[in-house]
Amino acid sequence: MSKDIRIKKGLDLKLVGEAEAKVDATSRSQVYSIKxxxxxxxxxxxxxxxGAEVKAGEVIFYSKNDEAVxxxxxxxxxxxxxxxxxxxxxxxxxxxxDAQDTFVEHGKKNPKEMSAEQVKSHLLASGCWPFIKQRxxxxxxxxxxxxxxxxxxxxxxxxxxxxxxxxxxxxLTQFQAGVDALSKLTQGxxxxxxxxxxxxxxxxxxxxxxxKVFGPHPSGNVGVQISKIDxxxxxxxxxxxxxxxxxxxxxxxxxxxxxxxKVIALTGSEVxxxxxxxxxxxxxxxxxxxxxxxxxxxxxISGDVFTGDKVSANGNLGYYSNTVTVIPEGNxxxxxxxxxxxxxxxxxxxxxxxxxxxxxxxxxxxxxLNGEERALVVTGEMEKVMPLxxxxxxxxxxxxxxxIDKMESxxxxxVAPEDFALIDYTNTSKLEAxxxxxxxxxxxxxxxx
Amino acid sequence: MKFLRDKIDQIKKPFGKGEKLEKFAPAVNALxxxxxxxxxxTKHGAHIRDAVDLKRTMITVVxxxxxxxxxxxxxxxYQSLSQIQEVxxxxxxxxxxxxxxxxxxxxxxxxxxxxxFYFAIVRGHEVNEGYLVTGxxxxxxxxxxxxxxxxxxxxxFAVIIGKEAFGGTGMNILNPALTARAFxxxxxxxxxxGDKVWVSDATTTDAISGETILGKLAAGQEAGxxxxxxxxxxxxxxxxxxxxxxxxxxxAILVITGVGSWRIIVSGFLGAAFTAxxxxxxxxxxxxxFGMSHLLVxxxxxxxxxxxxxxxxxxxxxxxxxxxGFLIGFFSILIRVFNPAYPEGxxxxxxxxxxxxxxxxxxxxxxxxxxxxxxxxxxxxxx
Numbered sequence: 001m002s003k004d005i006r007i008k009k010g011l012d013l014k015l016v017g018e019a020e021a022k023v024d025a026t027s028r029s030q031v032y033s034i035k036x037x038x039x040x041x042x043x044x045x046x047x048x049x050x051g052a053e054v055k056a057g058e059v060i061f062y063s064k065n066d067e068a069v070x071x072x073x074x075x076x077x078x079x080x081x082x083x084x085x086x087x088x089x090x091x092x093x094x095x096x097x098d099a100q101d102t103f104v105e106h107g108k109k110n111p112k113e114m115s116a117e118q119v120k121s122h123l124l125a126s127g128c129w130p131f132i133k134q135r136x137x138x139x140x141x142x143x144x145x146x147x148x149x150x151x152x153x154x155x156x157x158x159x160x161x162x163x164x165x166x167x168x169x170x171x172l173t174q175f176q177a178g179v180d181a182l183s184k185l186t187q188g189x190x191x192x193x194x195x196x197x198x199x200x201x202x203x204x205x206x207x208x209x210x211x212k213v214f215g216p217h218p219s220g221n222v223g224v225q226i227s228k229i230d231x232x233x234x235x236x237x238x239x240x241x242x243x244x245x246x247x248x249x250x251x252x253x254x255x256x257x258x259x260x261x262k263v264i265a266l267t268g269s270e271v272x273x274x275x276x277x278x279x280x281x282x283x284x285x286x287x288x289x290x291x292x293x294x295x296x297x298x299x300x301i302s303g304d305v306f307t308g309d310k311v312s313a314n315g316n317l318g319y320y321s322n323t324v325t326v327i328p329e330g331n332x333x334x335x336x337x338x339x340x341x342x343x344x345x346x347x348x349x350x351x352x353x354x355x356x357x358x359x360x361x362x363x364x365x366x367x368x369l370n371g372e373e374r375a376l377v378v379t380g381e382m383e384k385v386m387p388l389x390x391x392x393x394x395x396x397x398x399x400x401x402x403x404i405d406k407m408e409s410x411x412x413x414x415v416a417p418e419d420f421a422l423i424d425y426t427n428t429s430k431l432e433a434x435x436x437x438x439x440x441x442x443x444x445x446x447x448x449x
Numbered sequence: 450m451k452f453l454r455d456k457i458d459q460i461k462k463p464f465g466k467g468e469k470l471e472k473f474a475p476a477v478n479a480l481x482x483x484x485x486x487x488x489x490x491t492k493h494g495a496h497i498r499d500a501v502d503l504k505r506t507m508i509t510v511v512x513x514x515x516x517x518x519x520x521x522x523x524x525x526x527y528q529s530l531s532q533i534q535e536v537x538x539x540x541x542x543x544x545x546x547x548x549x550x551x552x553x554x555x556x557x558x559x560x561x562x563x564x565x566f567y568f569a570i571v572r573g574h575e576v577n578e579g580y581l582v583t584g585x586x587x588x589x590x591x592x593x594x595x596x597x598x599x600x601x602x603x604x605x606f607a608v609i610i611g612k613e614a615f616g617g618t619g620m621n622i623l624n625p626a627l628t629a630r631a632f633x634x635x636x637x638x639x640x641x642x643g644d645k646v647w648v649s650d651a652t653t654t655d656a657i658s659g660e661t662i663l664g665k666l667a668a669g670q671e672a673g674x675x676x677x678x679x680x681x682x683x684x685x686x687x688x689x690x691x692x693x694x695x696x697x698x699x700x701a702i703l704v705i706t707g708v709g710s711w712r713i714i715v716s717g718f719l720g721a722a723f724t725a726x727x728x729x730x731x732x733x734x735x736x737x738x739f740g741m742s743h744l745l746v747x748x749x750x751x752x753x754x755x756x757x758x759x760x761x762x763x764x765x766x767x768x769x770x771x772x773x774g775f776l777i778g779f780f781s782i783l784i785r786v787f788n789p790a791y792p793e794g795x796x797x798x799x800x801x802x803x804x805x806x807x808x809x810x811x812x813x814x815x816x817x818x819x820x821x822x823x824x825x826x827x828x829x830x831x832x
Contacts, residue, residue: 233825306495330490333454337486338504346500351707352509353500367490371502372575375619378506379765391814409818424495428503434494
């Protein structure tokens with residue numbers, strides 16, 4: 001059964017540097033890293049010490065608040081360093097990789113013959129659980145919850161982001177096994193949404209309700225799809241899993257191993273040949289980008305341009321990232337750049353720039369803020385990129401005021417920071433909407449839970 | 450160009466972080482950012498940003514005001530000179546107007562920006578661009594013969610009480626420019642109404658009668674001007690409010706660039722037209738009988754296009770904007786007709802609706818909140 005999702009509000013920003021649908025391998029990194037900050041609100045409790053030998057899939061730490069949730073090593077090797085910050089917060093766990101991986105063996109299993117409890121404890125023990133995230137709040141799912149439904153968005157609509165159809169074209173069997181396992185975890189449905197404009201490879205997946213998605217970004221955001229399919233009310237929980245992570249879960253059941261291999265897109269205007277590569281989770285960025293960049297003054301983003309994290313060349317691929325985007329840094333002054341219609345090479349959603357007259361043009365976007373932060377003045381611009389049934393400016397103001405009642409009634413449960421990424425991009429006052437929403441969600445976790 | 454940039458960086462050095470003059474940085478930054486868009490880059494969140502910023506938006510509004518300002522300046526000269534000479538050469542009128550208008554603009558910007566810079570330094574935030582528009586609007590809606598010190602006082606009142614008291618740009622409830630006009634109107638009523646203030650030097654030249662059309666109508670007289678004059682704006686009135694033609698050019702700039710809300714402009718004119726139509730049916734006095742010509746005279750067009758669309762003091766929701774605009778049109782005509790002591794209603798109507806805009810938004814947003822609550826209720830029923 002297929003139910004279409006159509007949205008009108010949003011923005012398809014066309015950027016230079018789209019990845020060619022070709023997958024190559026990258027050379028194996030020497031060091032792999034796991035950053036606890038990738039798992040928002042998780043306080044890590046280490047199981048292994050510096051210098052310990054680990055196998056791929058062996059537990060390194062677990063969550064202090066939900067001890068069943070374990071985090072495992074993506075490769076086998078030796079824990080070379082545990083980087084700590086202020087108050088001894090763990091920033092990074094580095095693993096010096098062996099030349100060949102040895103895996104923790106969990107044994108092949110058929111999810112269809114397992115009970116919900118068995119599937120759950122298998123996922124928890126193997127370290128696959130952190131792939132399951134929860135809405136509201138956009139955090140790792142609580143192991144004791146039962147969600148009302150599970151959502152998988154197999155469509156990345158953000159500019160230059162990895163095309164799931166390319167990344168998973170050889171992994172449909174694994175994906176199907178992953179879906180079979182996940183469907184045990186909910187009484188409700190497993191919803192799978194795909195790009196409506198292509199003939200999707202996921203049409204054949206069984207055990208899901210398939211949705212074809214049409215419309216501009218953020219139509220691929222799972223939060224937008226949830227709101228159109230089955231919106232979240234106060235007190236409800238739904239789970240979301242990214243498609244590549246579904247395949248890793250499936251692979252666990254088929255092979256008995258936690259294989260952290262995924263396909264990422266290396267994209268952006270500063271990449272000489274944008275294309276896809278197979279990498280392991282936590283791989284070093286320099287192995288991914290070295291020799292592939294056109295210039296030096298660049299921003300490397302683990303993720304897409306709207307929601308990714310800034311990393312240095314010595315940094316690592318984020319746990320959930322499927323895209324690495326490299327764009328020019330915009331740390332230059334521009335004379336009279338604020339004049340209306342100045343800078344034809346800069347995109348703007350507003351009609352005070354020339355870009356609305358050139359709808360087909362592809363842009364090289366840099367990281368310049370294009371102005372300074374100001375109080376909120378302009379109205380109506382946020383609504384143009386907010387397909388959710390939400391008043392974004394009113395919600396943001398409620399968040400800034402820490403007004404929990406108002407946040408609840410204006411729909412804080414239905415949003416995640418990524419849903420406000422386009423507001424970050426378009427708003428005239430250069431407001432950091434994603435940061436505001438993240439802080440508000442954290443407040444809700446602490447106050448409401 | 451690198452030379453200039455280096456020079457500026459050198460000048461700015463003592464204002465940098467941790468340096469001696471750090472607290473005056475907002476003032477220096479305000480000047481620097483007019484030359485250069487700064488080299489600030491994104492830290493987190495979306496790594497790329499739209500090319501628009503508040504400077505660009507505000508300058509667009511200033512550009513939209515320029516046609517009406519130039520015409521108003523010329524008209525100020527024309528109204529004065531045409532009373533004493535038969536033919537008024539274009540340049541004579543313009544120069545005469547400029548002698549009057551430019552000092553007003555200088556005072557408005559000087560006083561207003563001075564206060565803005567002071568607050569920016571004291572509060573430690575950057576100088577907001579909003580005053581670029583406000584500072585130009587204030588002289589444009591004043592009578593031509595208003596003494597400069599009154600203008601300065603109005604500006605001080607508007608910026609401090611109307612804006613900074615609420616927390617600065619973006620937080621104010623009332624439109625600051627209209628606050629200035631309202632202050633002048635209530636503090637110095639004799640300078641803001643009657644038949645002597647609308648034409649420059651009218652008080653010193655005999656035989657000039659410079660009443661506005663609405664003033665005449667309120668006194669029970671005929672308008673005395675044809676429709677084209679009213680549309681083109683060759684009539685007495687506040688400096689830039691008279692020419693509907695050039696105001697509409699500004700409106701076109703605002704609407705095409707998307708800077709001004711076309712919903713407010715359209716619904717404002719609709720509201721005024723609707724109300725004027727109803728009163729024409731009633732037809733009890735010359736003001737009621739004026740009909741659709743109401744749309745052409747007084748500050749109505751200027752108010753709806755440039756004042757009602759101020760995004761901070763207007764309604765913020767899409768549906769709210771329709772209601773807000775319509776009610777401004779409605780109340781403008783209502784006040785004109787029912788309050789002969791003050792025939793110009795648009796200022797009052799906009800200030801009134803500024804106050805009620807949050808209420809309008811509240812009820813619009815409440816619809817969304819109710820929808821959400823209903824969903825929960827339904828969920829509980831089926832569960």
